[in-house]
Amino acid sequence: MKVSDKGIYIDGIDKKILRALMEDARTPILEIARNVGISGAAIHQRLKKLEKSGLLAGSKFIINPKVLGYNTMAFVGVYLDKAVSNPEAVKQLQRVPEVIECHYTTGEWSIFIKILSKDNEHLMHLLNTEIQAIKGVSRTETFISLQQQINRQIKV
Amino acid sequence: MKVSDKGIYIDGIDKKILRALMEDARTPILEIARNVGISGAAIHQRLKKLEKSGLLAGSKFIINPKVLGYNTMAFVGVYLDKAVSNPEAVKQLQRVPEVIECHYTTGEWSIFIKILSKDNEHLMHLLNTEIQAIKGVSRTETFISLQQQINRQIKV
DNA sequence: TGTGAAATTCCGCAAAG
DNA sequence: CTTTGCGGAATTTCACA
Numbered sequence: 001m002k003v004s005d006k007g008i009y010i011d012g013i014d015k016k017i018l019r020a021l022m023e024d025a026r027t028p029i030l031e032i033a034r035n036v037g038i039s040g041a042a043i044h045q046r047l048k049k050l051e052k053s054g055l056l057a058g059s060k061f062i063i064n065p066k067v068l069g070y071n072t073m074a075f076v077g078v079y080l081d082k083a084v085s086n087p088e089a090v091k092q093l094q095r096v097p098e099v100i101e102c103h104y105t106t107g108e109w110s111i112f113i114k115i116l117s118k119d120n121e122h123l124m125h126l127l128n129t130e131i132q133a134i135k136g137v138s139r140t141e142t143f144i145s146l147q148q149q150i151n152r153q154i155k156v
Numbered sequence: 157m158k159v160s161d162k163g164i165y166i167d168g169i170d171k172k173i174l175r176a177l178m179e180d181a182r183t184p185i186l187e188i189a190r191n192v193g194i195s196g197a198a199i200h201q202r203l204k205k206l207e208k209s210g211l212l213a214g215s216k217f218i219i220n221p222k223v224l225g226y227n228t229m230a231f232v233g234v235y236l237d238k239a240v241s242n243p244e245a246v247k248q249l250q251r252v253p254e255v256i257e258c259h260y261t262t263g264e265w266s267i268f269i270k271i272l273s274k275d276n277e278h279l280m281h282l283l284n285t286e287i288q289a290i291k292g293v294s295r296t297e298t299f300i301s302l303q304q305q306i307n308r309q310i311k312v
Numbered sequence: 313t314g315t316g317a318a319a320t321t322c323c324g325c326a327a328a329g
Numbered sequence: 330c331t332t333t334g335c336g337g338a339a340t341t342t343c344a345c346a
Contacts, residue, residue, distance in 0.1 A: 008223055008224075018217070018219065021216075021217035022216055022217045022219065023216070024214060024215055024216070025181040025182060025215035025216055025217045026181060026182070026215050053223060054220055054222075054223050055219055055220055055223040055224065056217060056218075056219060056220070057218045057219060057220040058179075058180060058217075058218050059180055059181035059182050059215060059216065059217045059218060060177075060178055060179070060180070060181055060215065060216055060218055060309075061174065061177035061178045061181045061212060061214075061215045062212075062213045062214050062215060062216055062309070063174065063178065063211050063212060063213060063309060063310070063312065064210055064211055064212070064213040065309075065310045066210075067164055067209060067210050067211040068164075068211070068310060068312070070310055073259075075231075075259075075261070075268065090305045090306070093305075093306065094305075094306060097310065097311035098310070099306060100306065100307070100308055100309065100310060101304065101306055101307055101308075102304070102305040102306035103229075103231075103301040103302070103303065103304050103305065104301070104302040104303045104305070105231070105299040105300060105301055105302060106299055106300040106302065107297075107298075107299040107300075109299070112231065112299060112301070113306075116310050141263075142263075143261040143262055143263040143265070143268060144261060144262040144263075145259040145260070145261055145268070146259070146260040146261060146262065147259065147260045148257065148258070148259050149246045149249075149250075149258040149259065149260070150246070150249065150250060150255060150256065150257055150258035150269075151256070151257055152256050152257075153216075153218070153219060153221075153256060154219070154221045154224060154226055154253065154254070154256060154272050155253035156219065156224070
């Protein structure tokens with residue numbers, strides 16, 4: 001049995017439910033029910049509980065960017081002028097759909113982003129035209145992901 | 157109308173379907189059907205096509221790590237000794253559940269990882285005990301995400 | 313409080329046009 | 330793409346431990 005900081009109790013059955021749905025959000029509840037040996041209604045109620053606890057943050061269809069021609073992933077450390085408000089820069093980054101993550105980070109960069117591009121040329125265009133054009137961006141450092149080996153959620 | 161490199165045609169209806177399901181994988185097909193004005197069976201046929209194209213890479217329940225007490229996200233650049241095989245290091249990283257992403261990257265690091273920890277103390281433990289213990293890891297550079305502002309998929 | 317079983321409503325899916 | 334129809338699933342209700 002496991003207790004989180006907020007007092008959510010997650011037993012072995014909850015874990016099995018979560019693991020099945022984290023793998024495939026469309027797994028039928030009744031199928032899970034058969035696998036864990038309790039009724040569908042029980043699963044349903046446990047899911048309600050887990051949702052209410054905030055642990056379940058929704059479900060998403062995952063699309064493969066490569067099929068859309070997005071073959072390059074990169075991480076970019078962004079240096080901002082001291083004078084510029086970071087939220088304003090984030091607001092501008094929000095308008096660039098290729099920016100799929102954005103963090104305020106400790107260390108030498110003000111902002112750290114993850115970005116998807118079709119190829120290196122497209123990446124260069126994004127950096128030189130979209131990112132550098134944002135007010136306050138003084139410099140960027142780019143790291144291209146040659147291959148992603150791990151991509152998962154935290155273990156339950 | 158949009159054509160990807162692999163010849164997948166995605167029209168406006170496909171986009172609406174994808175956007176609905178990327179937001180919530182459990183959206184009933186018939187609800188989408190009502191919104192876009194075609195029959196449920198048609199949606200179903202389009203989903204089959206999209207799945208066959210490889211664009212749909214599955215669906216996942218998203219869990220909120222904070223509820224499990226994982227409050228700190230960090231990025232870690234890992235330096236590996238030249239002599240060590242990177243795949244072996246990745247294999248070891250795979251065994252650390254807090255490592256949720258792992259990339260081979262260009263630039264000064266051999267490997268770049270995203271990691272979740274409960275707090276700074278836990279992060280330190282992960283770095284000093286789990287990561288540094290891996291054969292071939294010579295040094296790490298850590299950037300803590302103070303706040304994540306953007307987290308999304310590529311736009312369809 | 314949490315569980316199981318039945319009933320109802322709704323959905324997913326395949327076939328045929 | 331639509332309609333149709335079957336099989337099965339989701340969800341509610343209720344009785345019980």
